[in-house]
Amino acid sequence: MNVSGLSHALGLLLLGAQLGSCSDAATSSPPEQTCSAKTLPLQGRSAIVTGASKGIGKGMARALALRGGASVMLVARTGFALEETAKEIEGDGGHVSFMAGDVSSEADMQRVANSTAERFGGIDILCANAGMFPQTKLESMTASEWDEMMATNLKGTFLSVKTALPFLKSSEQARIVLTSSITGPITGYPGWSHYGASKSGQLGFMRTASIELAKHGITVNAVLPGNVLTEGLSAMGDDYLKGVAASIPLGRVGTVDDIGSAVLFLASKEAGWITGQTLTVDGGQTLPESPEALAEM
Numbered sequence: 079m080n081v082s083g084l085s086h087a088l089g090l091l092l093l094g095a096q097l098g099s100c101s102d103a104a105t106s107s108p109p110e111q112t113c114s115a116k117t118l119p120l121q122g123r124s125a126i127v128t129g130a131s132k133g134i135g136k137g138m139a140r141a142l143a144l145r146g147g148a149s150v151m152l153v154a155r156t157g158f159a160l161e162e163t164a165k166e167i168e169g170d171g172g173h174v175s176f177m178a179g180d181v182s183s184e185a186d187m188q189r190v191a192n193s194t195a196e197r198f199g200g201i202d203i204l205c206a207n208a209g210m211f212p213q214t215k216l217e218s219m220t221a222s223e224w225d226e227m228m229a230t231n232l233k234g235t236f237l238s239v240k241t242a243l244p245f246l247k248s249s250e251q252a253r254i255v256l257t258s259s260i261t262g263p264i265t266g267y268p269g270w271s272h273y274g275a276s277k278s279g280q281l282g283f284m285r286t287a288s289i290e291l292a293k294h295g296i297t298v299n300a301v302l303p304g305n306v307l308t309e310g311l312s313a314m315g316d317d318y319l320k321g322v323a324a325s326i327p328l329g330r331v332g333t334v335d336d337i338g339s340a341v342l343f344l345a346s347k348e349a350g351w352i353t354g355q356t357l358t359v360d361g362g363q364t365l366p367e368s369p370e371a372l373a374e375m
């Protein structure tokens with residue numbers, strides 16, 4: 079998919095939504111309240127975001143709830159962190175709920191899907207985002223480290239989709255967005271062979287899932303974030319972050335809002351004819367052929 083084309087479409091979508099409904103609202107008063115109530119493109123939709131207590135998932139939840147107007151179920155394993163995030167988004171005017179669950183557990187994800195549908199009246203959007211990225215070089219990697227990575231990143235993706243599916247099938251605008259990565263599908267990094275395999279595996283899953291689910295009108299796409307400043311990435315340390323920022327043509331690491339914006343577009347009505355695609359959101363990090371390409375900028 080052409081990223082500049084998508085960015086343009088996203089810009090038009092967001093701009094159009096704001097301008098269109100603000101002018102609609104000009105006939106009624108109070109204008110500000112009416113405007114914001116009508117402008118939100120995902121008003122009346124409901125979403126599940128896994129890994130939503132912090133980082134990219136929290137950014138997605140904020141985007142869907144506050145910029146989209148969707149009702150969002152926040153999912154992660156740690157209840158108190160979810161509660162904090164839920165309070166923060168609600169304080170900013172969003173409609174959210176939260177539920178502790180492990181994406182690698184079918185029983186947990188079944189509970190999450192059933193409760194979301196019951197609480198919000200259905201499920202329209204699933205962001206299968208929860209993931210882990212501990213580093214271990216191949217020679218010292220154990221089979222159980224490999225299994226844990228696959229259970230969270232790959233099986234967790236499958237279970238999140240599988241358990242939400244009966245509800246997504248009843249939605250008129252069903253969207254699945256997977257969080258993959260540039261690492262694996264496009265690039266490699268020492269210590270992340272298992273991670274890269276899991277993130278590439280998500281794309282293999284997506285391509286067949288998008289064909290199988292097309293008859294229900296469900297789209298399945300993936301965002302491929304570059305290096306995004308999150309609690310998880312901060313743990314890599316300052317040297318790593320500085321090195322990465324220097325390798326990005328746009329000159330900075332990403333923010334969770336950068337990824338939230340991409341998800342907002344893929345979840346929108348306007349993205350209804352896009353399925354089985356990847357959207358790389360990386361500040362151009364994967365573009366330079368060599369360090370010299372950056373030095374010559």
Ligand SMILES: NC(=O)c1ccc[n+]([C@@H]2O[C@H](COP(=O)([O-])OP(=O)(O)OC[C@H]3O[C@@H](n4cnc5c(N)ncnc54)[C@H](OP(=O)(O)O)[C@@H]3O)[C@@H](O)[C@H]2O)c1
Pocket residue numbers: 128129130131132133134135153154155156157159179180181182207208209210211230234257258259260302303304305306307308309310311
């Ligand atoms: N940050 C980046 O630069 C970057 C780049 C490319 C792709 N990604 C991908 O983006 C996603 C989020 O990354 P992040 O940087 O935001 O990570 P993060 O800051 O470490 O946050 C991870 C989130 O996932 C939850 N989680 C982890 N394991 C889980 C499990 N088994 N079940 C349910 N929830 C689980 C965590 O909460 P609990 O621990 O409480 O469960 C937390 O909410 C991952 O899939 C990652 O691979 C990140």
